[in-house]
Amino acid sequence: MSRPEPDPASGPAPGGAAARSPEVAADVPLADYTTLGLGGPAARFRVAADTEELIAAVAETEAAGDALLVLGGGSNLVVSDQGFPGTVVHAESRSVEFRNADEGRVRIRAGAGVPWDPLVARTVAEGLSGIEFLSGIPGRVGSTPIQNVGAYGQEVSQTIVEVLVYDRRTGERRTMGNADCGFAYRDSVFKGDDRYVVCEVVFELERSQVSRPIRYAEVARALGTEAGSRVPLDQARETVLELRRGKGMVLDPDDPDTRSAGSFFTNPVLDPPEYAEFARRAADLLGPGVEPPAHFDADGRAKLSAAWLIDHAGFTRGYGSPARISTKHTLALTNPGDATTEDLLALAREVRAGVAKAFGVTLVNEPVMVGVAL
Ligand SMILES: Cc1cc2nc3c(=O)[nH]c(=O)nc-3n(C[C@H](O)[C@H](O)[C@H](O)COP(=O)(O)OP(=O)(O)OC[C@H]3O[C@@H](n4cnc5c(N)ncnc54)[C@H](O)[C@@H]3O)c2cc1C
Numbered sequence: 001m002s003r004p005e006p007d008p009a010s011g012p013a014p015g016g017a018a019a020r021s022p023e024v025a026a027d028v029p030l031a032d033y034t035t036l037g038l039g040g041p042a043a044r045f046r047v048a049a050d051t052e053e054l055i056a057a058v059a060e061t062e063a064a065g066d067a068l069l070v071l072g073g074g075s076n077l078v079v080s081d082q083g084f085p086g087t088v089v090h091a092e093s094r095s096v097e098f099r100n101a102d103e104g105r106v107r108i109r110a111g112a113g114v115p116w117d118p119l120v121a122r123t124v125a126e127g128l129s130g131i132e133f134l135s136g137i138p139g140r141v142g143s144t145p146i147q148n149v150g151a152y153g154q155e156v157s158q159t160i161v162e163v164l165v166y167d168r169r170t171g172e173r174r175t176m177g178n179a180d181c182g183f184a185y186r187d188s189v190f191k192g193d194d195r196y197v198v199c200e201v202v203f204e205l206e207r208s209q210v211s212r213p214i215r216y217a218e219v220a221r222a223l224g225t226e227a228g229s230r231v232p233l234d235q236a237r238e239t240v241l242e243l244r245r246g247k248g249m250v251l252d253p254d255d256p257d258t259r260s261a262g263s264f265f266t267n268p269v270l271d272p273p274e275y276a277e278f279a280r281r282a283a284d285l286l287g288p289g290v291e292p293p294a295h296f297d298a299d300g301r302a303k304l305s306a307a308w309l310i311d312h313a314g315f316t317r318g319y320g321s322p323a324r325i326s327t328k329h330t331l332a333l334t335n336p337g338d339a340t341t342e343d344l345l346a347l348a349r350e351v352r353a354g355v356a357k358a359f360g361v362t363l364v365n366e367p368v369m370v371g372v373a374l
Pocket residue numbers: 035069070071072073074075076077091112137138139140141142143144146147148149150151196197198199248249250251258260261262263368
């Protein structure tokens with residue numbers, strides 16, 4: 001068992017003032033626990049140091065008839081300026097177990113509160129392949145199944161074997177296999193439904209010094225190789241970190257562009273008639289020579305680039321004040337310093353309306369909204 005380094009992304013570490021107390025703390029500012037640095041106070045705030053405490057805190061909150069918010073690293077949350085009127089349970093369970101499995105595979109069972117990127121770093125250092133392209137993503141292990149965290153052609157659904165959950169409907173713990181999780185692009189049965197509290201996640205990785213095949217042309221280009229090839233794990237990680245830093249997608253207290261919730265909008269997926277209408281509007285607006293980037297699946301559904309849509313609807317990097325589009329990446333909405341959640345939402349609504357007007361496509365937010373709606 002080991003304890004990875006605390007994630008600097010995720011608010012005060014377990015030794016911090018609120019975290020040290022096993023008691024229920026009152027009026028804890030959630031801005032200190034979100035990567036946007038936004039959010040009013042939690043009426044009540046409890047820290048769960050292991051799976052048992054997590055389940056107990058959730059069950060007690062329910063028994064008291066209080067509203068519940070499970071908090072990980074706060075990197076995918078937009079919290080109301082008014083805060084949260086119920087109990088926030090901060091998942092801080094940090095247990096990690098590595099076990100050999102069949103055919104050179106290794107199973108990792110990690111508690112919900114384990115910081116994600118230090119775990120990725122450890123797997124890379126130990127020669128385990130499967131999550132290397134997910135380097136640099138903030139947050140905790142327990143949140144990774146919620147929106148099937150993904151980047152550069154890798155998603156956690158490719159390596160999650162099972163998820164131990166507490167089922168709030170039945171009051172029982174339950175092990176859900178990969179197929180039970182309903183994984184899809186930035187989605188799962190857990191997203192938008194607070195029935196399940198993720199307590200532990202089991203990943204299965206391959207013992208290998210080289211990465212999984214590269215799926216992204218951008219990564220291949222940066223490594224001077226071709227999509228489909230495999231590279232040493234540490235090179236894969238360093239390259240992804242470098243690419244992400246260039247986009248302000250690795251948390252850095254000195255870089256205001258990283259005070260975000262990552263990508264604010266998901267890439268829209270259109271069925272063939274919707275895509276035909278979109279392509280017609282794009283050609284009318286931008287001329288027939290402009291080809292909007294799209295990735296087609298086997299059923300002919302097109303995944304568009306939300307960043308391209310925002311750019312071509314006229315919203316450039318750095319747009320907006322006091323909340324602003326990142327100067328490094330069109331898809332990240334940021335709080336460079338003195339914005340409020342309402343400011344951020346006003347910017348998001350303006351961008352969404354501009355894209356809908358230009359292209360007839362309605363963007364959907366990726367982060368979870370707490371006490372607010374877009
Ligand atoms: C700079 C930056 C870059 C990012 N890049 C990416 C990226 O490349 N790919 C990507 O997919 N995401 C990305 N994100 C988004 C975010 O990091 C991930 O979604 C991450 O998994 C969220 O983890 P968290 O612990 O911070 O979750 P939180 O923000 O704390 O919570 C998110 C949601 O999960 C729920 N939740 C948290 N823990 C549990 C639990 N144990 N059980 C049940 N529900 C729970 C919360 O209630 C909330 O609804 C990025 C964010 C930032 C700020």
